[in-house]
Structures are given as structure tokens and as C-alpha cells.
Amino acid sequence: MTDGPTHDALLVDLDGTVYAGPRAIPGAVEALEVARERGRTVSYVTNNASRAPGAVSDHLAELGLTVTEDDVVTSAQAGAAVLAGQLDPGAKVLVLGTDALADEITGVGLTPVRAEDDEPVAVVQGHSPDTGWRQLAEAGLALNRGVVWVACNVDPTLPSERGFLPGNGSMVAALRHASGREPQVAGKPAAPLLRQAMERVGASHPLVIGDRLDTDIAGGHAVQAETLLVLTGVSTAADVLAAVPDQRPTYLADDLASLDDLESARVGRDDPWTAEVDGEALVLTGDGDDVAALRVLCAAWWATGRDGGPTVRADGDAAARALESLGLVADRGPTPS
Template identity: 75%
Template sequence: MTRHDALLVDLDGTVYAGPDAIPGAVEALEAAREGGATVSYVTNNASRTPGAVAGHLADLGLAVTEDDVVTSAQAGAAVLADQLDAGATVLVLGTDALADEITAVGLTPVRAYDDGPVAVVQGHSPDTGWRQLAEAALALADGATWVACNIDPTLPSERGLLPGNGSMVAALRHASRREPQVAGKPAAPLLRQAMERVGASSPLVVGDRLDTDIAGGHAIEAESLLVLTGVSTAADVLAAPAEQRPTYVAAGLAALTDLDAVRVGTDDGWRATVHDDGSLELGAPADAGDGAEDRAAALRALCAAHWAAVGDTATASTVTGADEAAGRMISALGLDAAR
């Protein structure tokens, strides 16, 4: 942690899934904070206020205040405030928490096209339906500025993956034939805002999604830690393009105690060989196990070899085992099908 002056930590799929903490996450984050790390919670979910998010985190056992939380609703409001005149009307497609952030930056939130909005801001809300999308579509057709708080296609929950804000953005994109400005990860505004709030210059971006958290780290030229507790799978990581490749890969947040041990390319005893046809062969160490930490170690070995072979290209590969333990590990990682 001495290389980083702040942790910019994702929430859904990283700290919690639905209302419940991911095992070990609270303990790891508290240990990091007590060790002197500045911890900032940075979420693409625009549906709740920072205070509500902080309350949830406190209920889970984290020492946190409202100022430790940065949401994509805040980032979306800031992006619009930089482009619009004070008091300008903004059609809010999202929760009241998003509307409050629009008010906080000196703009006027409205809910209908007939109120004359000059901009549309879109964030996740479980209540968004056709009527709300229709109002936004009319505003976009009239030339309104469009900012999406995030474009995550899915939202992790304790029941599995649910439609995220990006799925609703896709509906408006299709209807309007326009592209929104994006405030949340993987775009830089949200992470930049989090950095500025804590005065960080060399943060570590932590999350569970390659296409948002890790790509966001690349957008601000920061190192990143991917935890295998949420959306992105081993197959996703192995086939990631350069702009979505994490610096570190770990089973969970406990890795914060020793980042060097989970850097991609660290020798964990697992061996990965690239054959002439591009396929990969995994070999297990003598003391190989099949737990979450072992799976992360095997994946790091595969990634180091594969990424070095393919360069910046996003390319999948067939993976085979050099021994019985490696074969079991390939199955545990979900890499046993031809890819």
C-alpha cells in the first residue's frame, strides 16, 4: 500500500452483494483504514444518496462518513453543471437522490418534457419504466444534452445479476440514435472527483468489473485490483483487452494486506505455457489446493503468459491441464470448455 495514497473502492460486487457484505470485505477494509490508508467508496449506482450508502456501510461494520462516499449521481450533476447555465432545467431519469444532486449544483430538476428541460441526466432507478423513458426521448429529440451516470448493463444482487442503468440507457440510445456523455466508470469524471476529494495522486482502483472499475483505472492512469467476487469471470479476465487488464487479481479484498503477492506475473508456483497454436497449458505446484486463493493464483499465471503472448489484443484461448490438479483447477475456473 505504500505506493498508493488512496483506495478508490467499488461497492456492488466488491464490498457487498445486495444488502449483505461479501465475506472478509469489511475486515480487510477496516484493517487497511486502521493501517493508515485513505479509503473512498466510489459507486456507479446513482440510486441512493451518499448518506444512505454510508449508513449501509456503517451497518455492515465499516467506519465511514458521508464524505467517504462518491456516487455517479454526484459526478453526473457535476458534468452538467460545467456545461449549463445556473438554474437550467434538467429532466431527471432516476431516483430522488439523483434529483437532489442536480439541485445541489444549482440546476433545476424536472420530470417531464413539457417543463422545457435543456438536459437529461439518467441514473439507475428500479422504478424506471416506459413513461419515464418516453419523456426523456422527447427531450433528446429536441436536442437536450444527455448525461448517463453510468452504462453498466447489469447490477449485482444477492439473487444474481439484474438489469443495470446501462440497459435502460441502451433503450434510449436505440430510440434517439444518440450517444450520452458518461460520468461514471469507466469514464474518468467519477474517479477524478473521488481523487480530488481526498487529494490523491496515486490511487489504487478496486472493483469486480473489468469494463467499469478496471477500465476506469486505466482512464485515470492508476493501478487496479480486480476481486473475483462479482461480475467478471476468469474467462473474462483471461480474454481482456489491454485497457481492461488489472495490475492485481485476487480472490477478495483480503489481498490488500499484501498487494505484491497478487500482482499478475508474481510466481505463485502455478506454471502457464503458451503453445505455438496459441493454446495454454496450466501446470500445478506440488502443494496445489482448490480454494479461492488457489484459483486466483492459477488465473494470474495464465493471464501473465497469455497477455504477454497476444499483446494488447483481446483474445481468448483454449486451456488444458498438464496434470490432474491443473485439470481440476481449469474446471474450477470455468475454463474447461474450448474457447
């Protein structure tokens, strides 16, 4: 495995990277087991606050991974830690989320409650499939009093085997709109979750791995870490080509199999593909792997310093096939999500 001498831990996202819903993404388990067997420190860092670390590790073990509860760091833990650093011991926190999130609040010495009538001094919000209007209303009443508000994460969507579902960020948006306030964010792309994961394993130069530019890759930038984007979840080829600077990955690959030869997935490395800027367009020439073509396109476009995505044109049949496979239709620029 050639993940470079400076990466002292792999901080791996879960939803859209290791699994989609209950099922493992093809090849993910095998790649991570090889990484562990070769001596890499692997931590699983998830923005999903709905399950306890033990439940997450049990799920990963069922998929075939060698993992313990201590290998999992959740945004619920990060959210609880953020509140513990601001509130007095025993302070009441209105929990808008699952019992697993409430347990994390208890674990840091605070008192979870579920209603505004309990006079909480803070609100913590994490994903729960059971969140409805009544729960949002209780939190909204507390927020209107000016209490501390921490969102475990603000992902607008959640990948599943059925497609993309509303994520915690969509529920946060409802309260943001109703209260006119902005929460503190514990999960990616904010730094607290990744810093907690780094501290747990003693890492100073991790590789942050995920499927989302706006959370995983931006989170890596927030802690000044190198990043690997895999195209197995939310972000698409068009998204990455149009990415803003603080969402651009160091490495780009189809999936986690790239961990076996990470340097070959570096954006900007030498490659048989070439991409040249022609006005507002990029022209792709050559032959080879589709994602390698995307890496070359990204390197060429990002170097221009321009905003948004370019029109992409193919020079030759191989280039046309690659662009079609990537969803980058010639003469029609990719639209960032």
C-alpha cells in the first residue's frame, strides 16, 4: 500500500463511502481490511448522529470489517463535546435526535431533556428518522429564548440504498428559517469531529476520506489534512471539476480500492491524458482510465483560477467515451450542486 509516509491515520467517512444504507459499497470492505492488515490506523468518522458508536461498529463488523467501538467517532460525540466545553456540569440540553445522541449528552455530564418546559440552556440537533413538527417546535421555542444551539452536522441529504434522503441539514434548515439563527456545527466540514478523531488515535497527518466535497473534503481542509474523494456517493465528476478551492481533493478515485496505490490517484500527476484550456472550454485528448481523465481535467481547470465548471470537449473517440462515462457531456458545462 502506497498511501505515503506522512499519513499516520485514515479517517474514513461511512455513508456513501463504506456503505449505502445497510449494504457495503462494492470493494470497500476488502480495501479497508488490506489497509489495516498492512499496519494502517483506520478510524471511521461519521456525520450521522443517529446511532451509538457500538451500533455502528456492530454494523461494520457484520459487513466484514475488523473494528471495535473505539474505532468509530460520531458527530453526536463531537456535538456533546462542543456543549460540554461551554456549559456548566449538569446543565439541561434539549435533544432533537435519537436516544443515542441523548446518551452522549449524559456521557459528558450534561442532562438531556426533550421539552422546552424543562427550561434547557442549549439545543443539540442530530439526525433522527422520527423527527417531526412537534420535536422541531420544542427546539424552536428554546432557540427563540436565545439558548446555545449545536448541530451535529448540516448534511442536506443522507445516502441510502434507495437513493438520497433528507439529512440532518434539511431539518436544521427548518429551524434556521424559523428562528433566524445559525447553529454551531460539530461535524464535517467544521473541525471539531475530525480533531476529536485525530486526538483519539494520536494522528497529526491523517488522510481524510469521503464521498462529499462539501463535508468530507472541506472538513479535511479545515484540519489541514490531505483528502481522498471517492465517487461512490454524493459528489459527481461535474461537482469535483467545478469545486471551489477549499473543497478540492488531493486524491480522486472511483472507490476505496485506490488505497492500494494512492499516489496514482493524486490530482495533477503525470498521465497519458492531456487537457488544454480553449477559451471557456477544456479539450480532453488521449486514452486510458476514465477517472484519470477527470483528474487531468481538474488539474487543468483548477489552475486557471476561474469559478464554476467549464464546457468540456473531446478530441477523439476515447476522450468522448470517457466524458460520456463521467457524465460530462461535450459542449455542455457541468453544473455544481
